Amino acid sequence: MHRIVDIISLSAKYLKERGVPHARLNAELLLSDVLGKTRIELYLEYDKPLVERELRTLRKLLKARGAHKPLQYLLGRTEFFSLPFLIAEGVFIPRPETEILAREVINYLGTFPGTREVVVFDVGTGCGCIAVSIAHSVDKCTVYASDISPEAISLATRNAEKNRVAERVIALQGDMFEPFIACGAPKADVIVSNPPYIAEDDWDSLPDEVKCYEPPTSLIAGKEGLDFLRGIIGSAEPFLKPAGGVFLEIGEGQRDAVVHLFDAEQKYVDIRTRCDYNGIERVVTANLRHADKGRGAK
Numbered sequence: 001m002h003r004i005v006d007i008i009s010l011s012a013k014y015l016k017e018r019g020v021p022h023a024r025l026n027a028e029l030l031l032s033d034v035l036g037k038t039r040i041e042l043y044l045e046y047d048k049p050l051v052e053r054e055l056r057t058l059r060k061l062l063k064a065r066g067a068h069k070p071l072q073y074l075l076g077r078t079e080f081f082s083l084p085f086l087i088a089e090g091v092f093i094p095r096p097e098t099e100i101l102a103r104e105v106i107n108y109l110g111t112f113p114g115t116r117e118v119v120v121f122d123v124g125t126g127c128g129c130i131a132v133s134i135a136h137s138v139d140k141c142t143v144y145a146s147d148i149s150p151e152a153i154s155l156a157t158r159n160a161e162k163n164r165v166a167e168r169v170i171a172l173q174g175d176m177f178e179p180f181i182a183c184g185a186p187k188a189d190v191i192v193s194n195p196p197y198i199a200e201d202d203w204d205s206l207p208d209e210v211k212c213y214e215p216p217t218s219l220i221a222g223k224e225g226l227d228f229l230r231g232i233i234g235s236a237e238p239f240l241k242p243a244g245g246v247f248l249e250i251g252e253g254q255r256d257a258v259v260h261l262f263d264a265e266q267k268y269v270d271i272r273t274r275c276d277y278n279g280i281e282r283v284v285t286a287n288l289r290h291a292d293k294g295r296g297a298k
């Protein structure tokens with residue numbers, strides 16, 4: 001008999017043998033999805049048998065997961081900043097460390113007077129995780145979000161609706177800042193981006209889960225991985241209000257180069273770095289120099 005408890009063990013073994021990390025958790029999550037139950041319910045109903053249709057669906061998912069297709073693509077969803085997000089193939093999967101970037105922006109906007117309407121630009125929004133999290137946490141905030149990928153923009157729009165911030169997240173397809181110009185967006189208090197930042201030569205060393213399934217356009221950024229970071233730092237000024245902030249996620253080992261890019265522009269002050277959960281310098285922030293006005297100036 002194919003009881004839930006036996007199927008979990010068999011599935012976990014299958015995934016483990018194929019080198020899938022957290023094999024048992026993956027097995028439980030896939031089975032939960034097939035049966036429409038929570039993980040706790042699986043254990044409460046541990047000796048309930050699966051019917052053939054359920055087994056067939058699970059087998060297909062296990063085969064795909066065993067071939068290292070990301071769990072989020074199989075489930076069609078993930079969590080970011082404790083909010084639910086729809087995920088689809090062809091769109092970058094949000095990473096936990098990006099929550100640090102979103103948190104930095106939210107904390108920064110928290111220093112503004114509560115009555116003030118703020119504007120954020122999110123460049124390369126993907127599924128909209130940063131844009132939606134900021135809009136969800138900061139009431140008087142409108143986020144303009146761009147992405148080159150139409151699939152990403154469609155998903156970001158749905159995620160804004162799902163999290164009830166659709167009227168304050170404006171997701172626009174296009175290159176970098178172009179859609180903001182085209183739609184006549186006002187200047188921003190903050191430009192935030194988790195842009196592609198993988199160096200071309202590092203592509204081969206990425207895990208299969210990433211390089212076989214996630215879109216290369218969301219990852220690769222020229223020879224040193226700095227093309228997008230350089231582009232944003234170099235073109236941000238006309239889009240920012242006086243003393244506006246730039247908040248960027250960076251790759252491991254890119255901190256010095258990115259600080260140098262900010263310094264070389266000679267218009268940024270207060271350049272700071274934040275580490276991720278593994279102690280890797282992951283976020284660099286800076287403000288436009290504006291001698292007579294401080295943070296939050298109009």
Ligand SMILES: C[S@@+](CC[C@H](N)C(=O)[O-])C[C@H]1O[C@@H](n2cnc3c(N)ncnc32)[C@H](O)[C@@H]1O
Binds near residue numbers: 124128
């Ligand atoms: C690393 S992903 C980040 C996605 C999302 N912000 C996140 O943190 O999960 C980079 C995103 O930049 C987008 N992108 C790549 N080139 C772009 C361009 N020229 N203009 C706008 N977005 C671009 C990709 O489609 C991708 O969604």
